[in-house]
Amino acid sequence: METIIANMRQSVDEAEIRRAADILKNGGLVAFPTETVYGLGGNALDAGASAKIYEAKGRPSDNPLIVHICDMQALDPIVREIPEAARRLADAFWPGPLTMIFKKTDLVPSATTGGLDTVAVRFPSHPVAQALIKAAGGYIAAPSANTSGRPSPTRAEHVIEDLSGKVEMIIDGGEVGIGLESSIIDLTEETPVILRPGFINKEMFSGVIGEVKTDAALLTNDPSVHPKAPGMKYRHYAPKAELTVVEGPQEDVCACICRMAKEAQEKGEKVGIIAAAETAAFYPQELVHVIGTRAHEETIAHNLYAVLRDFDECDTTKIFSEAFDTPSMGNAIMNRLMKAAGQRRIRAGRE
Numbered sequence: 001m002e003t004i005i006a007n008m009r010q011s012v013d014e015a016e017i018r019r020a021a022d023i024l025k026n027g028g029l030v031a032f033p034t035e036t037v038y039g040l041g042g043n044a045l046d047a048g049a050s051a052k053i054y055e056a057k058g059r060p061s062d063n064p065l066i067v068h069i070c071d072m073q074a075l076d077p078i079v080r081e082i083p084e085a086a087r088r089l090a091d092a093f094w095p096g097p098l099t100m101i102f103k104k105t106d107l108v109p110s111a112t113t114g115g116l117d118t119v120a121v122r123f124p125s126h127p128v129a130q131a132l133i134k135a136a137g138g139y140i141a142a143p144s145a146n147t148s149g150r151p152s153p154t155r156a157e158h159v160i161e162d163l164s165g166k167v168e169m170i171i172d173g174g175e176v177g178i179g180l181e182s183s184i185i186d187l188t189e190e191t192p193v194i195l196r197p198g199f200i201n202k203e204m205f206s207g208v209i210g211e212v213k214t215d216a217a218l219l220t221n222d223p224s225v226h227p228k229a230p231g232m233k234y235r236h237y238a239p240k241a242e243l244t245v246v247e248g249p250q251e252d253v254c255a256c257i258c259r260m261a262k263e264a265q266e267k268g269e270k271v272g273i274i275a276a277a278e279t280a281a282f283y284p285q286e287l288v289h290v291i292g293t294r295a296h297e298e299t300i301a302h303n304l305y306a307v308l309r310d311f312d313e314c315d316t317t318k319i320f321s322e323a324f325d326t327p328s329m330g331n332a333i334m335n336r337l338m339k340a341a342g343q344r345r346i347r348a349g350r351e
Helices: 012-026 047-056 084-093 128-135 156-163 202-209 250-266 297-313 332-342
Strands: 004-007 030-034 039-042 066-068 100-103 119-124 169-172 183-186 191-194 242-248 271-276 288-292 317-323 346-347
Touching: 004 012, 012 030, 012 039, 012 128, 012 169, 030 128, 030 156, 084 202, 084 250, 128 288, 156 169, 156 297, 183 242, 242 250, 242 332, 250 271, 250 317, 271 297, 288 297, 297 332
Parallel strands: 004 169, 030 169, 066 119, 100 183, 242 317, 242 346, 271 288, 271 317
Antiparallel strands: 030 039, 100 119, 183 191
16 A cells, blocks of 8 residues: 655645545545644544554554544534533643543444443644544544554654555654643543543642542553553553663662663663753763753653654664653653553662
């Protein structure tokens, strides 16, 4: 299959949007930018299109997809009820990086929801995404536009690398804004449950709807405890290299990473180091990739997946990363980083 690349870095191209919408209406796949990461879109109401998404990504078919909409009225046909908490959250955060889980109607095929009786719904803010959803009929199922298990794509080049020849079109909207997937909250429980951390954190949720809980699977390293959220059930975000996260006091973390990096190099490994701008000078400069600054934690979130993919391009075999427990997005950043590391972590510090 020849993949069409449509350039919309500067503005929405209405002609190409119509072309992409026709592909979706005919059961094909289109990758497109959102404010979080690039999505791989298919008609959410077409079981065959959902099956194609799973096939293109190499994604297990019991891993539910997120349905993307472009207005609140689109909720009514696909969900059984809209709780008051959902309306308040929509007023606060839609359009934006928020996914809410509802009980689904029969209009949404089980192929889209991974066999569950619930549906995950998001209203993205990116103008290209909104234009495409509207033109395609209002419902696009879209996980991240990458090969399953790899770091999520934040630039069209990442999508092309993973999916060229597997999908009909890739819309190049330039680099995304946030760089981490949306926050997911389950509104089918008596007390809403955060299933995936993101830009919208627990304090922000609580400020709008009061008490919220966090999914137990986010708080444990027990592999037998599986999360309920789309995109969180299996290992994700992983670079090709073995990644280890080092936690502890800053001075001890730097010393530990330098020691492990040297030992790995002596064994013939090609080593990389992920560090914040504030500590990058403490490491061998030929090894370090600066991910962002702790003073502006959104830069760390924005660059995480791109840095992991950069190491892949360099054929790195061992990566050592600082931990990033920053105040607002730290939970989301560390969730993705630890999944990329397969939960491999070391505590540096003096006993």
